[in-house]
Amino acid sequence: MLRDRFYPTSQSLEDPQRVHKTHGNPVLVEALKKLSLEGKLKFNREIEVKNEARRLKSVDHAMGNASRPGSPTASFVTVDSEEIDLIRKEPAFLKRVFDYLGPWAINFIQERNSSDKRKAEEDSEAKDVATKKARLVPDVEEGSNDPTVLSEVNFPQILFDTARRVSGGIPLSFFTYERLSAIASDTLLTQKIRVSFLDDDGKKSTVYALDVPKLIDEWKLPKGGDKKEGLSFSEFREAAGFLLKFEAERTVGGENSNNYKWFDNHFSFWLVHRGSESLFEFWKDLEFDQRMERKIYPKPFVASSYENAWSKAETPSCPSA
Numbered sequence: 001m002l003r004d005r006f007y008p009t010s011q012s013l014e015d016p017q018r019v020h021k022t023h024g025n026p027v028l029v030e031a032l033k034k035l036s037l038e039g040k041l042k043f044n045r046e047i048e049v050k051n052e053a054r055r056l057k058s059v060d061h062a063m064g065n066a067s068r069p070g071s072p073t074a075s076f077v078t079v080d081s082e083e084i085d086l087i088r089k090e091p092a093f094l095k096r097v098f099d100y101l102g103p104w105a106i107n108f109i110q111e112r113n114s115s116d117k118r119k120a121e122e123d124s125e126a127k128d129v130a131t132k133k134a135r136l137v138p139d140v141e142e143g144s145n146d147p148t149v150l151s152e153v154n155f156p157q158i159l160f161d162t163a164r165r166v167s168g169g170i171p172l173s174f175f176t177y178e179r180l181s182a183i184a185s186d187t188l189l190t191q192k193i194r195v196s197f198l199d200d201d202g203k204k205s206t207v208y209a210l211d212v213p214k215l216i217d218e219w220k221l222p223k224g225g226d227k228k229e230g231l232s233f234s235e236f237r238e239a240a241g242f243l244l245k246f247e248a249e250r251t252v253g254g255e256n257s258n259n260y261k262w263f264d265n266h267f268s269f270w271l272v273h274r275g276s277e278s279l280f281e282f283w284k285d286l287e288f289d290q291r292m293e294r295k296i297y298p299k300p301f302v303a304s305s306y307e308n309a310w311s312k313a314e315t316p317s318c319p320s321a
Contacts, residue, residue, distance in 0.1 A: 006084055006108050007044060007076045037083050041100040044076045048102040052272050056303035059265075065304050088113055099277075103268060153180050153242060158192065160250050162209040165195045169295070171212065173221050173229045175239040175246065183210070191215050227288035233280040240267040262294065265301040273310060283313035 035043065054070030061069040079087075087094055087101075088109040101109070163169050174180070191214040199205045216223065221230045231239060244263050251257040255264075270276060270287050286309045 006079055006105055007048070007102075032077050035077065037079070037086065038097055038100070040077045040079055040083075041087075041097050044079070045100040045102060046274075047074050047076055048104075049272055049274055050074065052268065056269070056307075059301070060303045063300070063302065065302060084108075084112075102272070153177065153245075154184060155180070155246055155249060156184050158208055158210060159183065159246065161195070161207040162212070163246075163250060165197055165207060166209045166212065168212065170210070171216070171221070171229060172236075172239050172243060172291075173219075173231055174210075174212075174215070175242040176231075176235050177238055177242070179219065180242060191218060227285040228281070229284075229288065231284075233277045236280070236284070237271055240271065243267075258300075262298075262301050265303075266290065266294075269303070269306045269310075275314075279313050283310065286313060 032040075032043070051073040054073050057066055057068075057070030060066035087097065094109075159170065174183070191211040192208045193211045194206050195209045196204060196206045215221075222228070229236075244260070244267060247260050247263050248254045248257075251259045254260065266287075270283060273279075276283070290306075290309070
C-alpha cells in the first residue's frame with residue numbers, strides 16, 4: 001500500500017483541541033506561504049529533526065529513564081502534490097534538496113516512483129507484445145540517475161541463508177547498491193561456501209552461503225577491526241536503508257518486529273542529527289560499537305545512551321570507546 005503523506009502525521013493533526021503552534025501566528029503563516037519550495041523543505045527538515053528528539057524523549061519517559069515525556073510534535077509547512085511531483089520527477093532538483101528530505105519523505109518518493117515505473121512497464125508491455133517474438137533480443141536496460149531507484153533491490157536467497165547460518169552474519173558494507181546488485185546478478189558465480197545444519201525435524205540440510213572473507217578481499221574492503229567499514233557517509237546512509245529493508249523481509253513480524261524497530265531507531269538516530277554528515281568520522285566508531293553490542297546483548301533501544309554517544313562525537317578529542 002502506497003504512503004499517502006509526504007510527511008508523517010504530527011500530534012497537532014491528531015489532537016483537534018491543540019493550538020497549532022507552528023502556524024498560529026498570522027504573520028508567520030504569510031511568511032511561510034512565500035517560502036520557495038527549497039525553503040519549505042529546509043524548514044520542514046528542521047521541524048522533523050526537533051520532532052524526532054521529542055519522540056526519543058517520550059520513549060525514554062515511557063521506559064522510566066526521563067521524568068517527563070517530550071513536548072507535542074510540531075506540524076509541517078504544506079508541500080502540495082505539484083511540488084512533490086517536481087521533487088521526485090526532476091533528478092537535478094531532487095539531488096539539490098536531497099539532504100532536506102527525511103526518511104519518511106524519501107520512502108514516499110521511492111514508493112511513488114516505483115509505482116510509476118511499474119505502471120509504465122505494464123503499459124509498455126501491453127503496447128509492445130510484438131517485441132517479444134523469439135527473433136528479438138531484449139534491449140539493454142540502462143541505469144537511472146534518480147537516487148530513489150536504489151530501493152529496487154531484490155535480495156537473493158543466498159543473503160538470507162548467509163545471515164541465518166554464517167557466524168558473524170553479513171557486514172554492513174555488503175549492503176550498498178553496487179554490491180547488492182553484484183550479488184543478485186552473479187549469484188551462481190560469486191564467492192560462496194556450503195553450510196550444513198540440522199533443520200527443524202533434526203535432519204541434516206545444506207545451503208549455499210556467501211564466503212564473506214573472500215568477498216571482503218575481492219572488493220578490497222577493510223577487515224573486521226576497521227569500524228568505519230570502508231563506507232563514506234552517503235554509502236553508510238544507502239547501506240543502512242537496504243539493511244533495514246532486509247531485516248523487515250527476514251524477520252518474523254516484519255516492520256512490527258523488535259529487530260526491525262531497533263535498527264530503524266538506531267540508524268534514524270545517527271542520520272537525523274544536524275551535522276551528522278560533517279561529524280561522520282567521529283561518530284561512526286560509536287555507531288559500529290552499538291551495532292556489535294546489539295548482536296551480543298539484544299537490549300531495547302535507549303535514547304539517552306545514544307544522546308551520550310552523540311555528545312562524544314560532538315567533542316572529537318574524546319575517545320570513541
